[in-house]
Amino acid sequence: MAGWPNPTQVMGKPTTRLDGVAKVTGAAKYAYDAQPEGWLYGMILYAKWAAAKVTKIDISKAQALPGVKAVILTGGEQRTVRYYGQELAAVAATTKQACLDALRAIEVEAQPLPCVVKEEDAMKPGSPPVSDGPNASNVSQPDVKEDGQVDQAIAGAAAVAELHLSTGTQLHHSLETHGSTVSVQSNGQVTAWSSTQGVFSVRDGIAGAAGVPQSNVEVICDYMGGGFGSKFGAGVPGGLATHLSKITGLPVKMMFTRLEEGLNAGNRPSSRQRIKLAADAKGKLVAADVENFGSPGISGGGQTAGGGGGAGIAIPYLYGFPAHRSQQSSIALNTGGSCAFRAPGHPPASFSTESVMDELALKLNMDPVDFRLLNDGFNVRQREYQVGRDKFGWAAKYKKPGSSPGPVKSGVGVAGGGWGGGGGGTKAEAQINSDGTVEVRCGTQDLGTGARTVVAIVAAEAFGLRPDQIKVRIGDTNLPPSGGSGGSSTTPSISPAIWDTCQNALAALQQQTGVADARGANWLDACKKLGVNPVTAQGQWREGFSSGGAGGVNFVEVKVDTETGYIRVTKVVAVHDCGLIVNPLTTTSQVNGGILMGMSYALYEDRVMDRLTGLLLTTNFDTYKLTNIADCPDIEVILIDMPERGVIGIGEPSTIPIAGAIANAVANAIGVRVTSLPITPAKVLAALGKVPNTPSA
Amino acid sequence: MSAKSSPSASSVDRRTFLKRVGTSAVVVATVQVNAVADEISKAAGPGPQGPGAVPVTLTINGEKKDFSLEPRVTLLDALRNYGPLTGTKEVCDRGTCGACSVLIDGKLVYSCMKLAIDAQGHEITTIEGLAKYGQLTPVQQAFIDCDALMCGFCTPGFVMATTALLSENPKPTTDQVKRACSGNLCRCGTYPHILKAALKASGQDVPETLTVIT
Numbered sequence: 001m002a003g004w005p006n007p008t009q010v011m012g013k014p015t016t017r018l019d020g021v022a023k024v025t026g027a028a029k030y031a032y033d034a035q036p037e038g039w040l041y042g043m044i045l046y047a048k049w050a051a052a053k054v055t056k057i058d059i060s061k062a063q064a065l066p067g068v069k070a071v072i073l074t075g076g077e078q079r080t081v082r083y084y085g086q087e088l089a090a091v092a093a094t095t096k097q098a099c100l101d102a103l104r105a106i107e108v109e110a111q112p113l114p115c116v117v118k119e120e121d122a123m124k125p126g127s128p129p130v131s132d133g134p135n136a137s138n139v140s141q142p143d144v145k146e147d148g149q150v151d152q153a154i155a156g157a158a159a160v161a162e163l164h165l166s167t168g169t170q171l172h173h174s175l176e177t178h179g180s181t182v183s184v185q186s187n188g189q190v191t192a193w194s195s196t197q198g199v200f201s202v203r204d205g206i207a208g209a210a211g212v213p214q215s216n217v218e219v220i221c222d223y224m225g226g227g228f229g230s231k232f233g234a235g236v237p238g239g240l241a242t243h244l245s246k247i248t249g250l251p252v253k254m255m256f257t258r259l260e261e262g263l264n265a266g267n268r269p270s271s272r273q274r275i276k277l278a279a280d281a282k283g284k285l286v287a288a289d290v291e292n293f294g295s296p297g298i299s300g301g302g303q304t305a306g307g308g309g310g311a312g313i314a315i316p317y318l319y320g321f322p323a324h325r326s327q328q329s330s331i332a333l334n335t336g337g338s339c340a341f342r343a344p345g346h347p348p349a350s351f352s353t354e355s356v357m358d359e360l361a362l363k364l365n366m367d368p369v370d371f372r373l374l375n376d377g378f379n380v381r382q383r384e385y386q387v388g389r390d391k392f393g394w395a396a397k398y399k400k401p402g403s404s405p406g407p408v409k410s411g412v413g414v415a416g417g418g419w420g421g422g423g424g425g426t427k428a429e430a431q432i433n434s435d436g437t438v439e440v441r442c443g444t445q446d447l448g449t450g451a452r453t454v455v456a457i458v459a460a461e462a463f464g465l466r467p468d469q470i471k472v473r474i475g476d477t478n479l480p481p482s483g484g485s486g487g488s489s490t491t492p493s494i495s496p497a498i499w500d501t502c503q504n505a506l507a508a509l510q511q512q513t514g515v516a517d518a519r520g521a522n523w524l525d526a527c528k529k530l531g532v533n534p535v536t537a538q539g540q541w542r543e544g545f546s547s548g549g550a551g552g553v554n555f556v557e558v559k560v561d562t563e564t565g566y567i568r569v570t571k572v573v574a575v576h577d578c579g580l581i582v583n584p585l586t587t588t589s590q591v592n593g594g595i596l597m598g599m600s601y602a603l604y605e606d607r608v609m610d611r612l613t614g615l616l617l618t619t620n621f622d623t624y625k626l627t628n629i630a631d632c633p634d635i636e637v638i639l640i641d642m643p644e645r646g647v648i649g650i651g652e653p654s655t656i657p658i659a660g661a662i663a664n665a666v667a668n669a670i671g672v673r674v675t676s677l678p679i680t681p682a683k684v685l686a687a688l689g690k691v692p693n694t695p696s697a
Numbered sequence: 698m699s700a701k702s703s704p705s706a707s708s709v710d711r712r713t714f715l716k717r718v719g720t721s722a723v724v725v726a727t728v729q730v731n732a733v734a735d736e737i738s739k740a741a742g743p744g745p746q747g748p749g750a751v752p753v754t755l756t757i758n759g760e761k762k763d764f765s766l767e768p769r770v771t772l773l774d775a776l777r778n779y780g781p782l783t784g785t786k787e788v789c790d791r792g793t794c795g796a797c798s799v800l801i802d803g804k805l806v807y808s809c810m811k812l813a814i815d816a817q818g819h820e821i822t823t824i825e826g827l828a829k830y831g832q833l834t835p836v837q838q839a840f841i842d843c844d845a846l847m848c849g850f851c852t853p854g855f856v857m858a859t860t861a862l863l864s865e866n867p868k869p870t871t872d873q874v875k876r877a878c879s880g881n882l883c884r885c886g887t888y889p890h891i892l893k894a895a896l897k898a899s900g901q902d903v904p905e906t907l908t909v910i911t
Contacts, residue, residue, distance in 0.1 A: 175882070448848025589844050
């Protein structure tokens with residue numbers, strides 16, 4: 001884009017993180033680590049039933065225990081519990097051990113009610129109603145969208161493929177759990193250290209909980225241990241920490257336990273899909289008839305910044321279908337609510353659509369890459385398919401499904417994705433001192449994406465300095481506001497704002513000192529001419545420096561043991577674009593992360609609830625499996641640099657195509673298709689007909 | 698009994714302790730219940746301690762520190778909330794993720810699976826104790842150079858695991874790094890760069906896996 005220098009000097013060069021030293025030495029302070037003077041430990045008593053009528057909660061014994069400073073109810077004593085993990089009471093005490101004792105001493109009387117936690121159970125007539133009210137149904141009326149003559153187009157098509165597919169519920173499981181350390185002082189001033197993707201949205205929530213003006217609240221997030229879409233608000237722990245701090249007059253730290261993180265912190269909802277696609281004799285797509293049942297959970301679908309949120313998914317996906325019909329419904333379950341999760345609605349849509357695309361290519365006797373090139377209307381992705389095909393060696397590797405010899409079969413697969421994104425709504429300020437030091441301030445936050453380093457890179461570009469010469473202050477509501485970090489919007493939001501700010505600061509410096517060009521080699525001399533008062537300048541996001549619309553395609557090679565069902569992903573070639581690449585080093589990390597999280601979704605992760613009791617069975621990482629370093633495939637990242645498009649985010653597009661690519665590679669290896677994520681060894685064996693008396697996946 | 702006069706004779710961690718009790722419970726079920734108490738006292742060291750706070754002395758990063766802790770306090774809790782050394786991270790609190798890894802007498806240990814009283818008399822090294830006089834170790838420097846960290850919450854654990862590996866095996870292969878670090882979890886997806894960092898820290902060539910095309 002016209003706005004950025006061409007060529008750039010600092011942007012686009014690999015830059016190590018500004019906060020690397022703090023993170024490898026343990027010096028980085030997260031919300032979990034905040035320990036203001038006199039701080040108390042806070043913990044939550046949560047419901048042990050998926051559905052119940054609570055009749056009595058007695059906190060008197062807990063209040064009398066040594067070390068316990070406060071015990072509060074989170075609602076009325078008599079109330080309805082609708083999911084396992086719903087908060088009932090909270091305690092603050094001097095130690096974790098005292099909190100645990102207090103939780104055990106709270107007596108709850110409740111009458112358990114019938115519950116339903118499995119999608120198939122909830123869809124049956126007569127399943128226990130999740131909501132109250134007359135004629136409460138567990139399945140909502142479909143939201144129907146239709147364009148063109150779908151049935152006619154399908155009837156006249158040369159080839160039609162249809163699959164019923166499902167995806168499991170994925171838990172965010174950021175390694176730092178949700179929570180805040182909140183200090184409500186007697187003068188009404190509040191300081192909160194929060195693990196959040198949006199310091200300003202947390203500020204508003206905590207001000208509300210404390211009953212003080214927003215201007216009284218400072219929220220600090222120097223470092224945070226992952227969010228992936230689930231950490232925009234103050235949430236349950238932030239609100240309870242505020243209440244407990246107000247009562248005790250002491251700071252209270254309330255962080256979810258790992259179990260609570262799996263119950264009450266959001267999730268990517270499951271899907272039950274039917275995808276039918278049709279093409280003409282030349283292979284051009286003519287119609288899509290698609291259907292989905294999603295599971296938002298109790299009060300689900302909130303916190304949707306940056307994406308669709310809710311339980312709906314992005315179908316029909318990716319391709320321009322001349323005629324299409326989609327029907328989407330929600331299934332009510334007695335489970336914790338869903339929320340935005342890295343590219344909401346896209347990974348399940350890419351998985352299902354790209355699975356059916358491969359089935360359709362087989363029917364048309366077309367190569368899967370050729371078939372996509374024929375139908376994909378996005379020129380960036382067209383190029384990515386071509387680049388990836390060559391790098392991967394697709395032509396030599398792609399064989400007919402199931403043709404790999406021996407019990408351990410090789411297979412290859414490909415899939416694509418796309419994400420809107422874009423930037424906006426950010427302000428910043430810069431201060432230049434007479435000794436040449438620079439401080440750049442912006443109320444954004446670094447989720448681990450490298451946002452802090454992006455600020456330094458853009459400022460260094462503007463001033464002709466090195467990034468490590470820039471002092472960056474972010475993650476504080478006392479700084480100029482920026483939006484929440486979601487929807488892959490952070491880098492395209494902050495980069496233009498920092499550039500504008502630094503251009504204004506540079507102009508002011510040059511004007512005050514009379515130096516025509518103060519950048520680079522002239523910097524120190526120019527700054528020395530400043531008097532006592534430093535130069536300060538503000539700026540904001542402007543058009544012409546960022547855009548949205550990223551593609552992304554993944555090529556995958558797998559080995560599948562047809563005797564055990566075990567899948568090993570051996571090779572991934574990931575071709576992605578994010579416009580002008582600000583920092584290729586951290587961008588590569590983002591793509592690696594997207595691949596590994598998506599691979600986890602495809603092969604391992606699944607929230608399993610007990611059908612009868614409605615309790616969570618995958619309570620910790622021994623049963624809720626994440627991709628391990630031992631599973632890590634050889635990942636080759638290819639970034640297409642397109643400075644003319646401005647800055648685009650990469651966090652979400654990088655996680656979309658991999659599940660579909662893996663599913664297609666597994667189908668290519670074993671010759672039959674597993675249509676359900678995660679693709680576990682059990683499902684592979686069932687698809688191969690090797691599990692007696694089990695319906696195939 | 699004061700911790701100072703008896704620097705823990707026991708080096709039993711929580712997992713071994715539970716295993717011993719579990720195994721013996723089967724044996725004694727038909728014999729006598731007293732044997733269980735004997736087994737517990739053997740595992741727990743000299744004499745019953747607690748449930749109230751007892752004096753505990755820990756040697757952390759070369760410094761002796763006195764604490765007053767309930768015997769049920771884990772080493773992780775002691776380090777983070779009494780230390781206070783918050784570089785060691787609490788993530789799962791169940792010995793499944795490795796974020797709380799520390800070195801005890803040079804050996805990699807999950808600090809959430811060990812009681813603080815059982816760590817007495819041993820040299821404990823945390824992430825804060827690696828860099829001496831502000832000089833990063835080769836492992837720490839390689840993690841920065843290879844961008845083997847993102848949000849940073851798993852990083853202390855991976856740095857400890859890699860440090861422990863290189864002290865036993867100065868030139869590991871990629872597969873050996875995978876095996877050594879498989880007790881740690883990362884949610885951001887830093888694994889490919891951790892593998893590079895471990896090789897780089899051990900002076901080995903690191904293959905480039907990034908291509909930027911225009």
